[in-house]
Amino acid sequence: MSVPKSVDSNAIRIESLNKSYAAPKKGELHYIIQDVNLTIKGGEFFVLLGPSGCGKSTLLNMIAGFVAKTSGQLQVGSVEINKPGQDRAVVFQQADSSLFPWLNVRENVEFGMKMKKISKPERVKISDQYIKLVGLTGHENKFPRELSGGMKQRVQLARVLANDSAILLMDEPFGALDAMTRRTMQKELSAIWRQTNKTIIFVTHDIQEALLLGQRIGVMSPGPSSQITHIYDVPLTYPRDIASDEFHALDRTIQSHFD
Amino acid sequence: MKLIKYKWVSLLILWVVIVAVWQSAASIYGSEIIPGPIETWKGAVELLSDGSLIYYIGISFYRVFVGWGLGSLLAIPIGLIIGRVTVIRVFAEPFLNFIRFIPPIAFITLFLVWFGIGEQSKIALIMYATLFIVIMNTLTGVLAVEEDKIRAARSLGASEWQIMRHVVIPATIPYIFTGVRLAMGTSYMAIVGAEMIAANEGLGFLIWNSRLFFRTDWIFVGLISLGLIGFLTDRLVGWFGRKVLYRYGVISSQPLKR
Numbered sequence: 008m009s010v011p012k013s014v015d016s017n018a019i020r021i022e023s024l025n026k027s028y029a030a031p032k033k034g035e036l037h038y039i040i041q042d043v044n045l046t047i048k049g050g051e052f053f054v055l056l057g058p059s060g061c062g063k064s065t066l067l068n069m070i071a072g073f074v075a076k077t078s079g080q081l082q083v084g085s086v087e088i089n090k091p092g093q094d095r096a097v098v099f100q101q102a103d104s105s106l107f108p109w110l111n112v113r114e115n116v117e118f119g120m121k122m123k124k125i126s127k128p129e130r131v132k133i134s135d136q137y138i139k140l141v142g143l144t145g146h147e148n149k150f151p152r153e154l155s156g157g158m159k160q161r162v163q164l165a166r167v168l169a170n171d172s173a174i175l176l177m178d179e180p181f182g183a184l185d186a187m188t189r190r191t192m193q194k195e196l197s198a199i200w201r202q203t204n205k206t207i208i209f210v211t212h213d214i215q216e217a218l219l220l221g222q223r224i225g226v227m228s229p230g231p232s233s234q235i236t237h238i239y240d241v242p243l244t245y246p247r248d249i250a251s252d253e254f255h256a257l258d259r260t261i262q263s264h265f266d
Numbered sequence: 267m268k269l270i271k272y273k274w275v276s277l278l279i280l281w282v283v284i285v286a287v288w289q290s291a292a293s294i295y296g297s298e299i300i301p302g303p304i305e306t307w308k309g310a311v312e313l314l315s316d317g318s319l320i321y322y323i324g325i326s327f328y329r330v331f332v333g334w335g336l337g338s339l340l341a342i343p344i345g346l347i348i349g350r351v352t353v354i355r356v357f358a359e360p361f362l363n364f365i366r367f368i369p370p371i372a373f374i375t376l377f378l379v380w381f382g383i384g385e386q387s388k389i390a391l392i393m394y395a396t397l398f399i400v401i402m403n404t405l406t407g408v409l410a411v412e413e414d415k416i417r418a419a420r421s422l423g424a425s426e427w428q429i430m431r432h433v434v435i436p437a438t439i440p441y442i443f444t445g446v447r448l449a450m451g452t453s454y455m456a457i458v459g460a461e462m463i464a465a466n467e468g469l470g471f472l473i474w475n476s477r478l479f480f481r482t483d484w485i486f487v488g489l490i491s492l493g494l495i496g497f498l499t500d501r502l503v504g505w506f507g508r509k510v511l512y513r514y515g516v517i518s519s520q521p522l523k524r
Contacts, residue, residue, distance in 0.1 A: 096422070105418045118419070
């Protein structure tokens with residue numbers, strides 16, 4: 008497993024960050040997110056929680072470098088983010104639109120390494136390791152269309168892990184899965200995170216998912232002009248017990264923001 | 267009626283019915299107007315015996331194949347560039363949508379003036395017939411590549427060139443394939459037109475020239491030959507798509523198991 012060289016170089020710092028677009032009416036600006044402030048430590052599991060349309064995906068896309076900010080500061084380590092980079096890998100919500108259907112599982116996982124012209128034996132060694140980690144051993148030669156939704160998301164996860172990015176940005180990756188598969192994936196993601204020391208920013212609208220996974224949870228207000236209104240430290244130990252009283256108490260507290 | 271369950275039995279019945287309808291039409295209207303199956307067969311034997319039918323099929327196929335191949339090779343990179351570069355697309359799209367409505371046949375005289383009476387003018391015409399269909403399909407394919415795929419590749423460290431080579435082109439292959447296959451059809455239409463007006467050999471020439479001798483049976487032979495070679499080349503292209511381009515999601519007209 009790759010351990011980040013310096014924890015601080017993976018920290019993410021966001022200060023007075025805005026994203027706006029010109030309104031149809033002249034001179035007015037519409038803010039998608041307004042004045043967001045947030046610091047995420049290297050190796051942390053941070054969950055961005057908010058209702059649909061609140062701009063949490065926009066914030067994640069800005070951290071990924073896909074969407075340009077309007078103003079404010081957005082830094083990884085001490086470097087300003089202005090384009091996608093290999094330090095930040097993205098797990099998309101829709102595996103069908105983000106996996107490469109003409110490549111099999113192994114080739115999908117090796118994509119980033121192939122782009123970096125890493126030798127074939129080295130690629131096979133690393134892809135074997137991460138295919139095993141996400142539990143896809145034996146499915147290496149299958150194409151995405153032959154896999155279930157959960158397995159496709161495992162491929163996405165292996166693909167970003169094999170690319171050795173310190174930061175993983177996950178945009179509701181389990182949103183399209185059935186409830187049982189989702190629970191399994193949550194447990195496994197949590198275990199993988201504890202093994203690999205990645206910084207993870209995980210976007211969701213599911214409070215229980217947030218509480219199962221995150222060390223800290225940032226609650227976003229409904230859009231437009233969305234902000235991170237509350238940040239919760241989750242004091243529970245991993246693996247988390249969804250039936251415990253503490254879990255329920257936190258669930259109720261966070262739920263109160265959306266009632 | 268259990269026999270009808272077999273595919274070959276129903277196909278045989280179908281063909282027997284077609285030939286019967288054809289023969290009765292020939293008997294009603296007379297073999298000068300509609301040559302029947304037997305007259306057509308005799309005409310075919312006549313054209314085969316002096317080798318001219320095989321030669322005409324060969325020359326028409328050669329023109330289509332070379333023009334279509336060169337046209338596709340030219341059109342695919344053009345389509346990819348237009349699709350990928352917004353600045354070029356803004357200028358190219360209105361032009362493409364203007365010129366693609368001008369049928370190849372309308373250019374025959376000009377192409378004869380520009381490229382001479384020989385093979386070049388026919389091949390240029392087929393290239394023209396191929397070019398815009400393949401460009402439009404490639405372009406559409408490039409525009410249909412999901413944003414997530416490009417974003418994923420970019421955040422995995424792919425350069426712009428690598429995105430083109432490893433994401434855009436593979437994702438566009440089904441569209442390119444459809445374009446190339448459709449272009450094959452228009453190429454046959456164009457070559458027959460060209461050979462009718464300006465050639466001394468080929469299936470178009472055969473069909474046109476037969477009118478001088480009132481040999482409607484030869485015209486039938488020409489038409490059936492066109493249909494047959496078109497059918498066979500399309501099957502060949504379809505087979506290539508299924509076997510070689512399968513992983514890119516190319517679907518061709520193979521009966522689906524539903």
